[in-house]
Amino acid sequence: MTDGDSLLVCARPDVNAAVGDWLDHLGGERRLADKTLIAYERDLRQFLRFLTGHLGEPPALAHLADLRPADYRGFLASRRQSGVGSRSLARGLAGVRSFLRFLETRGQVNAAASTVVRPPRQPRSLPKPVSAGDAMTLVDADSGLDAEPWIAARNAAVLTLLYGCGLRISEALSLTGRTAPRKGTRTLRVRGKGGRERIVPVLPVVSEAVESYLALNPHAPQPDGPLFLGARGGPLNPRIVQYAMARLRSALGLPDSATPHALRHSFATHLLAGGGDLRTIQELLGHASLSTTQIYTEVDAARLLDAFDKAHPRGGTSAARTP
Incomplete structure (x- = not known):
């Protein structure tokens, strides 16, 4: 069974048709990369699977229109229990929100309930350049x-x-x-x-x-x-x-x-x-x-502190400091 086939069994025909239109919109008008499209489709499929179990039946557009913040939090909780990390959870929520905003522009749902759910706080990882x-x-x-x-x-x-x-x-x-x-x-x-x-x-x-x-x-x-x-x-x-x-x-x-x-x-x-x-x-x-670029200031600060620790007679004292 392909990914597209598995998506079809998770939702009613009106939702499946909307998903196809959404993916065409992302790839055609917004020109998102193929990898991004695949990730968004996978995340939405997981959400629809959750809703199928949560609602007791494959969701239709009418079900999506009635969702509340607690439903989205339930989805995140179920994914967390499956061992999914914060970064993947946040991306999954972003994909679901993108789909709902698309439906909202067509007057089919109100996406407000999904926007009040905060994504999980993610550990900030610094880029790792080579010398x-x-x-x-x-x-x-x-x-x-x-x-x-x-x-x-x-x-x-x-x-x-x-x-x-x-x-x-x-x-x-x-x-x-x-x-x-x-x-x-x-x-x-x-x-x-x-x-x-x-x-x-x-x-x-x-x-x-x-x-x-x-x-x-x-x-x-x-x-x-x-x-x-x-x-x-x-x-x-x-x-x-x-x-x-x-x-x-x-x-x-x-x-x-x-x-x-x-x-x-x-x-x-x-x-x-x-x-x-x-x-x-x-x-x-x-x-x-610019906030995306600013992370490199932290990389440079971390490099300077590391050089200080190696060169200073009492090196290692700055290790506990936050750059």
């Missing part, structure tokens, strides 16, 4: 473990884009032959989350890495086709990049937190440590809110 030295080693094509030189150059070019331009892996892999940063390229136009576009500067080392990859690549990328190609000439799967990074960090003795996305964190953290201002870093990363 500047480790980042430079990771993006060096000569550090690659691949027998094919062009594949090593390809992986190095992708990782250089993540660290040199602060791109997400999906943004790097969305580049085409036409938009490839080449020699003389000063800026790069990137489409990020939510379809938001931003302009990022291109360092010469980034262009050089891409040029090296293109010179060695036996498969010439088409102008409107993907820039980064797999071993057989098709679009490069992000899992291949993640696997290459895992091999590199293992060979270099780096922690599991040294992922491709950690290079984006490193880009932001190293800019901040070098005197970059938060507003500029926010624009370069494509964050919708």
